[in-house]
Amino acid sequence: MADFNASIALSTTFYLTGIPGYEAIHHWISIPFCILYLIGIVGNCTILYIVWTDPSLHEPMYYFLAMLSLTDMGMSLPTVVSLFRLLWSISREIEFNTCVIQMFFIHTFSFTESAVLLAMAFDRYVAICYPLRYSTILTPQRIAKIGVAAILRSSLCITPLMIRLAYFPFCRSHVLSHSYCLHQDMIRLACADIKFNVIYGLVLITILWGLDSLGILVSYIFILRSVLSIASRKERLKALNTCASHICAVLILYVPMIGLSLVHRFAKHASPLIHIFMAHIYLLVPPVLNPIIYSVKTKQIRTGIIRLFVPKKIHSMRG
Template identity: 80%
Template sequence: WGITMAVFNASSIPSSIFYLTGIPGYEAIHHWISIPFCILYFIGIAGNCTILHAIRTDSSLHEPMYYFLAMLSFADMGMCLPTLASVLRVLWSISREIEFNTCVTQMFFIHSFSFMESAVLLAMAFDRYIAICHPLRYTTILTPQRIARIGIVAFLRSSLPVIPLMIRLIYFPFCHSHVLSHSYCLHQDIMRLACADTKFNSIYGLVVIALYWGLDSLGILVSYIFILRSVLSIASWEERLKALNTCASHICAVLILYVPMIGLSIVHRFAKHASPLVHVLMADIYLLVPPVLNPIIYSVKNKKIRRGIIYLFTPKRIHSTLR
């Protein structure tokens, strides 16, 4: 199947239909490969739904830090849910076809929510800065109204820059192969199949990534410089560790988003001749690692979240003992 797909052209398939590859070279064991994918999707969706439900139902979690965590879980869900059907359909050999409009919609959600996740991580860095450097003003600065505005701005800021790329793709002719390299649609992947000048998409995409990820990562870095300066001024070593421990989950979340994201961008732009398997693995890591690991990290590292989840799954008659 993998060999025959490569020879498809515009005369043999409808122009609105594209074909997803799955894991190249491992088509014969796609059913087995689907097992870890199902487990990862289940962990990611169940974990983030649990975090969201715990924050919604537990009044002790109605604080700025946990509102931002809810936004992070929402962004994680937005990254992985749009690809669930197409990935499992390919791995279960049900269908490899995907409509172009569906493909564009899927790309929009993946890229928009990945930008949103970066914006939320920046907001969470600001939250940690206020909590450690200006603790007495924490509740007056991060009011519910201000947090809501931050969430709206993060969503709009993440979605609007992706729209020009999607509009350009709609008008591209695809006169050669219609075979995509992954189990879902990515902008860089479908752009290489276009029979048109894609310079605008390449330059605009690179500028948006550098601007957004660059500014977000710079903002996070500056926040932690101020946090470290404030923490080092604390005389007690135990108090320093306690203050830094409140940032550990956020630092882990930053790393598990930015490392795969940067790796995928480098592979797509500067390692085009690398093995197709490398491209696929990097794309899958970028898609699934943050949604899977973020709930685990916050459940393990954050006592309040852990207590909220336990409280969620225990009978009401023993809630008072947990309080």
């Protein structure tokens, strides 16, 4: 009976993996990770602050950009504590409940970000194809409903996987292959029938990402058709330029996301470094690059950043 209780207690604890073969320099590896996290947090908080405080940015496009910043932070921040505890050699352990909560937020916000990118594609479609009806179609109330629907869709769809995990016995190795918890990683350690989780997870990815990406593609087909009907080449380029940042954000999310899914499902015998590398790209690249891209490509955001960080006297002299 004592052995049984000990095994139950053990099953509630998992062990995270850092960078295999480089454990001796984990402290040094933590420096670039810390820089990337700081860039992501500062960049996204800056976007949120500028959109919040500048009345001229209280428009649908910038509301959706604020949602993108929130989902970026929601996807990366749940891993901060466990990652740096591991890299700073404080502890590799993570409790089962903490692990489930962490993966719930990671997967929920990654699906939410996909939905937000679809909403942003619809925003560009309405702005270019129906400019005179833009403000009446995308009202603040409708935008709020879209945001709530995106987060509810993602959280409700991911919940069955999390509930199912609670009933799995974990009698094999309790060592996870990443420095944070992913569903695909954890179910491989279960001593139970995992067909439901595998099939449901694959169907969930196919339907949610598939429908979102299809919606984005259809939006851009209509946008391109509308743009090509514009007589002026300058106006065509101007219209397409408003979509450039969004297209980059779509690629930044979907390429690492699809790559990580393919590696977990079809490259199980690949080097652990490939799995870890793909996992960290998926987690850190969107929050870091999205604010940079929108700051560079969007004049209003760029102007807001200059006002925020450049002293008023210098700014007025330049003006």
